[in-house]
Amino acid sequence: MNYITMLKGKLHRVKVTATELNYEGSCAIDSGLLKLSEIRPHEQIHIYNINNGERFITYAIEAPLGSGIISLNGAAARLAAVGDLLIIATFAQIPEESADDFHPLVTYVDDNNQPVAK
Numbered sequence: 001m002n003y004i005t006m007l008k009g010k011l012h013r014v015k016v017t018a019t020e021l022n023y024e025g026s027c028a029i030d031s032g033l034l035k036l037s038e039i040r041p042h043e044q045i046h047i048y049n050i051n052n053g054e055r056f057i058t059y060a061i062e063a064p065l066g067s068g069i070i071s072l073n074g075a076a077a078r079l080a081a082v083g084d085l086l087i088i089a090t091f092a093q094i095p096e097e098s099a100d101d102f103h104p105l106v107t108y109v110d111d112n113n114q115p116v117a118k
Contacts, residue, residue, distance in 0.1 A: 001095055007104040008092040009037035013050065014113050016084045018071035025074030028063040029088070036115055037107045039090050047076070050085040060088075068113035 011033055018028075027045060039045060045060050058076050063069035070088075072080050080086065094102055108118040 003093040004096045004099050005091050005093050006099060006102050008090045009039055009105045010090075010107065011037050011039075011086075011088040012106055012108050013085045014070045014088060014109055015111065016072060016080045016082050016086060017069050017113065019077035019080065019082060020071055020073045021077040023073035023077070025076065026059050026061045027076060027088070028061050028069055028071040028073065030067050030069050030113060031062040031065045033107060033109070033113065033115065034060060034062060037088075037090070037105050039088070043090060046089045046091070047072075047079075048087040048089070049080050050087065052080070052084065054079040066114075068109075070113055 027047065039060050041062050042059050044057060046057050048055050056076060056079055063071065108116050110116050
């Protein structure tokens with residue numbers, strides 16, 4: 001069986017609310033946003049900084065529900081500034097024959113990182 005890597009979930013245009021250089025690493029994300037996009041705590045995430053073009057990989061950790069927190073921690077803190085807009089994506093490997101019916105979960109947010117309908 002052949003597998004293909006597909007976009008699983010995406011947080012679209014979330015705003016960085018904090019950077020914490022002296023932290024062991026990761027990206028803290030409002031737990032409500034994690035749930036909506038089906039990103040699990042400690043799951044690998046790909047981050048694309050819309051403001052400066054940086055692209056990097058880290059892992060997700062939970063921030064308080066409803067807080068709107070998007071905090072880049074550790075080395076990732078050097079790759080964005082508070083206020084930068086990010087795309088945060090996860091991927092999954094699925095059987096190639098299932099790819100045509102597979103659809104990612106995309107979560108859109110307002111200026112305060114609160115989910116909005118699209």
